[in-house]
Amino acid sequence: MKINCAFAGFGKSATRYHLPYVLQRRDTFQVKTIFDITRRPDIEKEEAYQGIRFTSDLNDILHDESITLVTLCTPPQTHYDLAKRCLEHGKNVIVEKPFTRTLAEAQSLFALAAEKGLTVTPYQNRRFDSCFLAVKKVIDSGVLGKIVEFESHFDYFRPDAPDAPADYTHGAFYGLGVHLVDQVVSLFGRPDLVHYDIRSVRNKNNPDDTFELQLYYGETKAMVKCSHLVMQPYPKFILHGEKGSFIKLNIDQQETWLKAGNLPGTPDFGQETEYGVLKYIDDSGQTITEHVDAGNGDYGRVYDAVYATICQGHAPYVPAADVMTTMEILHRAFEQPAPVLIRLR
Known part of the structure; x- marks a missing residue:
């Protein structure tokens, strides 16, 4: 069909x-x-x-x-x-x-x-970033034990910000934060508390360009951060657990390839430039260091999933509950000035 x-x-x-x-x-x-x-x-x-x-x-x-x-x-x-x-x-x-x-x-x-x-x-194409799939692979493996801290960055160095006044839905939090929050929700579910720090740093006439969220899940904390004034970038993902850590430096390469005019289906499209490093203590007490390869990302998997839902009756690749949680986190950010700590309803 x-x-x-x-x-x-x-x-x-x-x-x-x-x-x-x-x-x-x-x-x-x-x-x-x-x-x-x-x-x-x-x-x-x-x-x-x-x-x-x-x-x-x-x-x-x-x-x-x-x-x-x-x-x-x-x-x-x-x-x-x-x-x-x-x-x-x-x-x-x-x-x-x-x-x-x-x-x-x-x-x-x-x-x-x-x-x-x-x-x-x-x-939510960023569910199919290679860097995020590597994080998910590590968490699903269970080798880190209980996850204590998750950190995700989406940073640039773009110091110039000409006047572009608009409402909050055109800011960095709605534009980029929606991906980062969705990734956290897909991994950990609905948080108990969310702390917001959302700012317009480069040009006060424009919507926000900088944000940091801390999402609390009992003893687990997830942080998502974005800035347009980061010349020396952080790792894309940092993951700490009871038994070790995982660090992924670089973001998925699909966007880089697409901007260069390369198309999906061409040889090595979106090829990773580095693999995340996983270091942990195994059940025998040995310290293990591994490079994690989750394969190349593929945004087309969104369409594969939607096809499976429409034609084969599969559940949506983003459950409605995840969408609503992400939308609530986005929407409630602007109900009051930041910084602020809120409890989800």
Whole structure:
């Protein structure tokens, strides 16, 4: 069975992080239509997009009964309304991050999808980063014993920040924090307490560009951090347990390859540049040092998972409870000034 799908939005999100992977999956997906308000004929003519219909009328997607999946790659403020319209017209939906602007909007979409017997899911592609998969592999192995501390970074050195005023959904926390929080939730579940430190450091006219969250799970603490003023980066992941530690220096390489114009399916696409180092004491008391290879990342696994849900009845790759927890953590960050410690409801 092949899914006829469509895209709303034809910017960097669609052309870099979605379409290169979907177009590699021609046995399971057929991209039929792309909706874009601002048409770009020069890009539409590229070989990769031949056979795809481009339109500036969303109704060309909504009223096409052969299209059963729509991916939304539009600005955050449009996600809820567009996802609702797609669901109302019988379409399954993938929504780029952030899933919605508010917790209530997320609840409404899941309720509507359940009523219609459809799937609506966020595009949490960072669940398929090679660096994160290495962390998950180590935790699942159990060799570190009880996890005491988890730390994740998403840093840049971009000191210039021209005026770009916007609301909080355009800041670093909603844009990048959504990935980091989702990763933590996928590993540890719903935290008891969350401490927020969210700031606009480079330009006070702009939304936040720096954040640090501490999420508390009993005796386990998870920290996620982002800054645009880090010239010498931290390790991407730091993991400490009762029996040892795991350090992963570099982030997944897919984005680097995509920016360079390389496509999934080419030899060594997204090849790791270093493997995380795991050091622990085994059951015999020996100190073991290992390099952890979890394989290369693949954002296309989001589409494989969605295919399995729609066509084979598998559970969604991101459970609704995880989505709601992540959205609650995002949304509650801006109910009061930071820094602040809150208990999840």
